[in-house]
């Protein structure tokens with residue numbers, strides 16, 4: 001009974017070495033399993049990244065305390081600040097910033113003292 005595993009391994013090696021249909025099937029099976037094992041972490045990380053982005057798009061951060069909550073909630077779960085009033089802050093509502101195309105940047109040339 002001690003020799004049967006060796007005989008089994010020799011049979012498997014012969015199947016792999018000899019160009020038979022069974023050996024080719026075993027090689028294809030091993031290649032498929034290896035490919036699946038290599039691709040599975042990539043697929044899982046991609047799905048995790050998509051899920052994280054979906055979750056992030058449904059989150060809102062409190063402007064008063066910075067805590068993160070769901071968009072459907074009316075008030076912050078940590079400090080109780082209403083999200084609606086926090087979103088329309090008085091500073092951005094009263095003075096909307098001018099468009100960037102109307103702004104100019106003044107560049108003043110200066111001499112650099114190179115003697116020192």
Ligand SMILES: [Zn+2]
Nearest residue numbers: 062065076079
């Ligand atoms: Zn808060």
